[in-house]
Amino acid sequence: MKKPNTQPALHKVIMVGSGGVGKSALTLQFMYDEFVEDYEPTKADSYRKRVVLDGEEVQIDILDTAGQEDYAAIRDNYFRSGEGFLCVFSITEDDSFQATQEFRDQILRVKNDENIPFLLVGNKSDLDEKRKVSVFESCSRAATWGVPYVETSAKTRSNVDKVFYDLMREIRSRKIEDNKPGNSRGKDKSKRKKLKCVIL
Numbered sequence: 001m002k003k004p005n006t007q008p009a010l011h012k013v014i015m016v017g018s019g020g021v022g023k024s025a026l027t028l029q030f031m032y033d034e035f036v037e038d039y040e041p042t043k044a045d046s047y048r049k050r051v052v053l054d055g056e057e058v059q060i061d062i063l064d065t066a067g068q069e070d071y072a073a074i075r076d077n078y079f080r081s082g083e084g085f086l087c088v089f090s091i092t093e094d095d096s097f098q099a100t101q102e103f104r105d106q107i108l109r110v111k112n113d114e115n116i117p118f119l120l121v122g123n124k125s126d127l128d129e130k131r132k133v134s135v136f137e138s139c140s141r142a143a144t145w146g147v148p149y150v151e152t153s154a155k156t157r158s159n160v161d162k163v164f165y166d167l168m169r170e171i172r173s174r175k176i177e178d179n180k181p182g183n184s185r186g187k188d189k190s191k192r193k194k195l196k197c198v199i200l
């Protein structure tokens with residue numbers, strides 16, 4: 001029988017997306033159960049927390065990046081260390097939705113892996129009356145990429161745990177697949193699960 005691991009598994013998550021979309025607010029809501037009203041642009045902050053994922057104790061490491069980071073080389077470095085990505089835009093700002101394509105492209109270039117654990121996250125769902133990006137548009141983009149789409153609110157905490165836990169599950173199954181002998185680095189699309197769009 002295998003000896004149990006003493007150190008819990010560590011899953012490395014990177015928050016990406018334009019400035020002001022709520023990457024830090026989502027991270028702080030997940031970490032500390034609080035909503036920060038003030039907007040203070042991030043440089044780069046990292047967080048670590050022990051959580052229970054489907055009965056197993058694991059650690060999540062969150063790197064909260066700067067939406068306003070001008071240097072692609074710096075972003076490349078952050079992205080390289082990530083095992084999974086929450087690609088965030090605000091449903092109230094079309095530019096931030098358009099920008100997700102660039103983030104996706106940059107991540108795929110750096111990781112060179114089309115099946116990298118990844119969720120498209122439409123944040124600020126509490127501001128539905130100011131919505132500029134339709135659910136249809138967002139789901140379509142996510143489907144093109146082959147990733148799930150989830151709407152969150154860092155303010156009301158709607159789906160906040162969901163996006164972090166779903167991403168950790170993807171990272172975990174990816175690691176299990178990678179450790180199988182003779183694996184094809186998860187690139188076999190026929191094994192892919194059904195995709196979902198979760199709005200509420």
Ligand SMILES: Nc1nc2c(ncn2[C@@H]2O[C@H](COP(=O)(O)OP(=O)(O)OP(=O)(O)O)[C@@H](O)[C@H]2O)c(=O)[nH]1
Binds near residue numbers: 019022043
């Ligand atoms: N109503 C509402 N406001 C939000 C939500 N998430 C974030 N905000 C607000 O939006 C502003 C920007 O949020 P941040 O989390 O700092 O944005 P960010 O993506 O980390 O921005 P950078 O660090 O510059 O990349 C803040 O004033 C937040 O209070 C949300 O779900 N609903």
Ligand SMILES: [Mg+2]
Binds near residue numbers: 041042067
């Ligand atoms: Mg921030």
